[in-house]
Amino acid sequence: MSSLTSLARALAVRDERAQPIATVRHFFVSERPLVLIPLAMAGEANAPLAAMVGSAPDQPRLLIVPQPRNRDQRFQFAASLGAIVRSYVDSFARRQEDVRGRRRFTDAPQLLVPNPGGIDFVRLFGRSTRLRRTWGEYAVKPEVPTLGKWLTFFAERAEHPGSSLMLAMTSALSMHWATGQSAVEDANLAALMAWFGAKPFEAALEAEDPERWPPAGPATDPTFDAATLAPAIERYSKTDADSIARQMAFERLAVVLRTQLEPTWQLMWRALDLLRQLPAGMSVVERWADDRDTFTNYVTYLETGGGLPQPRRDSAVAAASRLSRLERAQAKFDAQRALDDPLVMAEFRLAGEAFAGTVVAADPNRLDASGPRRKLRPHVTVRTADPLRLPVGTDLASPIRRSQTARIVSIEDSDIVLELTGGMGKTLTPAPGSVPDLGEHVTYSTVSARFQPSSNFPAVEDTPWTHGGPPAPHEPTEEDALEAWS
Template sequence: MPLMHNLARMEAMAAGRAQPLTTVRHRHLSQHPLVLVPLTTAGEVGAPLGAMLGTDRDRPLLLTVPQPKDRDLRFAFLSDLAEALLPHLESALEETEQVREDAEVCTDAPQLLVPNAPGAEFVRLLGRSMRFRRTAEEDPQTPYPSPARVPLLGRWLTHYGERARVPGSSLLLSMTEVLTRHWATGQSSLEDQHLGALLAWLRAGPEGGGEAAALEAETARDEHGQLRTPPSGPSTDPAFDNRVLAPAVERYDAGLPGSAEQVHQLLGGQLRPVWDAMWESVDLLRRLPEGERVASRWESDRWSYTAHRDRLRAGEPPQPRRDDAVTAARKLSVRERDQARLRAQEALDDPLVMAERRLAGEAFVAEVTDSWMTYSQGRRPMPRPVLALSTEDVPQWAPGARAYRVLPSGAAQPAEFLAPEDGLAEGTAAAGEDDSAAESTAEGTAGPGELRLRLTGGMGRAKEPAPGSVPEVGDRVCWTLFEHAPRGGPSLPEPEDTPWTHGGPPQSGTPLPEPRTGERSGAGGSLGAGGHTVGAGSPGVTDPLAHSTLPDPVTAEDLL
């Protein structure tokens, strides 16, 4: 956790109220999001117990399962959930805008809000359990056919659950994670997963009292031993399960009249306080203005929503249970790139976030004390102005390191650090570099708190820099040592071109016969891909170098 977050937590503890971490909202918030508060049975995560959902805070839809062990009741619950969720998830499929001649993107994307991180994970788990269900139309012989819309909902929930793992995505938001990104409380991150306790810190006024209110929200019970503020789900309170829910389910199993309605009302009583807390959280977030670069990240969400729509329309199969090696590597690469992009954009949008990067030496604010023009020594000399800067920050720089600033147009202007003694004699230039600069000013060195930067771009293609592209003497400029638009990693091969160690086919030309059970490889042989015995005297090997990537030979130490 960054030092600024720890400081904000200590200030929140001392003041008894939450402290702001940002000045703007760094996540997109739809005008009509769908709030989903799920509940699941204790000890069986995949068995849904109930859910409260909807886009109208005054008219939530409550779905419950009076007996989660009953397969038919669970399928009926999933069918009702599909009928309630799919109209919202499919509401933006048809409204598109043309971005290229051969490409269009949906103008909006539906948004889902859940109380906490376990709720978001439950959405993903629910999607995984639903998308492979067989319907009676697909397979008349299936023993437990699923309603027709259930697998489709599973595919949508899987997409939203996977998208929630992408840094900066807003298709599926965990409310506790969004709130704790914008405010710091005086409690631990684990305690922040309780939405009621988190809101207690946010409700506290100038007089404080957030710690006591949060403790009451977590532990206060009524005369029947039940929590006054139910947990945020998807798990329920054990006291509620044992003393209230279990007897009600037993009455339903016994066939007593009104027992199903009683379970329905009991679960509604657990879900309604969380439902109200979710909409209170939405109101708090709406008070913050949206960050400037949030729209670009939401555009990425719209592209992912459009791509999933196209996959469904093309009749592609459901998402696999496990990604192959190349797909997993691509997902990891994209998430690493998006994480770097998110950190950069949040800092550029928010001075409080930028203060964290300045404290870490990843950015600095400096005043321009002097500047002089130099030119590159290439075939076409280009302007390379040098700036003398004075700063009170302590950036982690080195000669030749890159720095960036935001131009009035919004683009990033690159620069490079110069050593204090570099380029001071007129006409000097780095040997062997066409784009190196030759400084043309008198001698001098940078003292304490002084830096020199050479601008290397963002000035146009003319011999003279474009107006406004070079800071004036006296300007205070924020420079970053991180890129404003981080690039992705290297390209990855196709699955058929990967080695067998990463899911691709074996690199040998001819498949070899499988050894019999218990058969050991012969002398000089080794156990190849798929259990094939290869090596000296192995049939079918046409190239002795074809198995150069096979694993080491089996030895006595490999067997028990």
């Protein structure tokens, strides 16, 4: 936890209200996201129990598995969910735009779950369904492996820093607001949302009552399991198939599960409204464009690349390459957040890696004639009260002029002289606004979101023996259909 977040938590307790720790929204919010609230059967390895899903607050769809230990019912649930997800995803794969000679979709789907546990459920459920076969002894409906491929796609993008294709609502809210409770309590969506209303202490206490605010899944409340769910499932199991009694037992079970999901459903859309009230950060557009590129590439792969599911395990080269991508994405996301948001940048100022101040002197037309030809190298002097732990010669960047580099020339007391390079045009006269004016408030830091080249990894066929050597080509086997549900 950062120093400013700690302070914000203390202020939240004092003011009895969640405190902003961001001035802009750092994620894209779709106009039509798909909200998914999954429930899993206690004591079973990620066996689905129910889900409430939909893309409109007044149109939730409830899917249930009346007997989660029944394989056929589990896959019927997967097929029903697959049809919903496929229809939703396909609705975004229609309109395209031309970007630098290539085509991409103008929009992309967005999957929202209540908490990180929902992401784990999606990841495991995708793993357990994407390798299923639509023929043979353990055949399933075509919607099942299709669902698995898309759920795996969303879960993998959820691990990608800055991606908005799949978000956990508690994590998204906690990135923008601080409450007066612990991070563990913030993982409870009802308790977290309590800090956005009146009397948060009482509301947060009520949120801990599973009867008034059932858990947001995928785990259910043990008391509910023993007192309500287990008898309802047993009543269903004891009835004869295709009987009126079974239909009544099914409807009663559906009512029981709906009471567990509807409160979270309402909270998800309220939380979504809170996020929409924040203006999007400058870099959100760029990251969402990257998401749309990824979505376009995956749709193209499914349509033209044979549609093979993601492998059960990555090869050594693929795993190393993926880890490198995630590390670079995390560094870029952290930098973009700081450049977009003064509150995030304040952490760097506290650490002495950035400073803000007022321009007290400027020589915008200064030329450097030390080389074979003259170059425009303006000098500006910034007076700051921030602690600075950067030496002379350090290259800095400004959130306002991101294509420009400022190098520290000298430091005297609270005055810092900077030499500017780039972002001023191609002539020896700086373009209007490209050099800070006298009296302008500016911020400079070591934070940079510039492109970082990827690491060089060997080709898959050149995998060294220390990492298992070249992997054998994937061949479908009988074991693919026998994979455990988890």
